[in-house]
Amino acid sequence: MTQIANQRALSARDLIVRSPELFRGLPKKLRGLYRVAQQRKNPVNNLASCFELVASKFPDNIAVMFEGQSLSYSDFNRKANQIAHYLEGTGTVKGDTIVVMMENRVELLLCVVALAKLGAIAALINTSQRGNVLEHSIRLVSPKRIIVGEELFDACMAVESALPDGD
Structure with missing residues (x-):
């Protein structure tokens, strides 16, 4: 059980090493989330x-x-x-x-x-x-x-x- 928990935990070092992966494409994802939020405010889009x-x-x-x-x-x-x-x-x-x-x-x-x-x-x-x-x-x-x-x-x-x- 502790072995599984240890495999799921990320250390600060792991976050730093993997941060380029995490942030790659972030601007595009944020623009997409913004568009979805705008459409929810104004659903008249047909x-x-x-x-x-x-x-x-x-x-x-x-x-x-x-x-x-x-x-x-x-x-x-x-x-x-x-x-x-x-x-x-x-x-x-x-x-x-x-x-x-x-x-x-x-x-x-x-x-x-x-x-x-x-x-x-x-x-x-x-x-x-x-x-x-x-x-x-x-x-x-x-x-x-x-x-x-x-x-x-x-x-x-x-x-x-x-x-x-x-x-």
């Missing part, structure tokens, strides 16, 4: 809250431009809120997984931000998937709902058996 903060500070600035279409932060935020309210009305709640499958466009970003506002998880599915691969991807994430662009509607209907039961 996509939805960051977007709303920027929208409140710069409402008239352009948030997104795509193929000749542009939206200001206030317009984008308003549209994302509309989508979030709709999804909430259909029963989407925090923690739900929702598949989002549409080609790149403004509506894709709106859906992702809307889901973030609800605390739901946006599972983005590769738009080139078809058949068994698409079915596997949908089953893998077990979504409560699927948001699909009209250009991919036929691909989703072809794997209808993998779609969640409608609400």
Whole structure:
């Protein structure tokens, strides 16, 4: 028993000899601890809250431009809120997984931000998937709902058996 206790004890000499090991990387560790402490003070550090903060500070600035279409932060935020309210009305709640499958466009970003506002998880599915691969991807994430662009509607209907039961 005393032998085990002696092996765990460190002498002042051991501390001095090992101090370079102990202090190596200390500044990096302290910065990490500081960041964690700051995040605990300000837990509002997610996509939805960051977007709303920027929208409140710069409402008239352009948030997104795509193929000749542009939206200001206030317009984008308003549209994302509309989508979030709709999804909430259909029963989407925090923690739900929702598949989002549409080609790149403004509506894709709106859906992702809307889901973030609800605390739901946006599972983005590769738009080139078809058949068994698409079915596997949908089953893998077990979504409560699927948001699909009209250009991919036929691909989703072809794997209808993998779609969640409608609400």
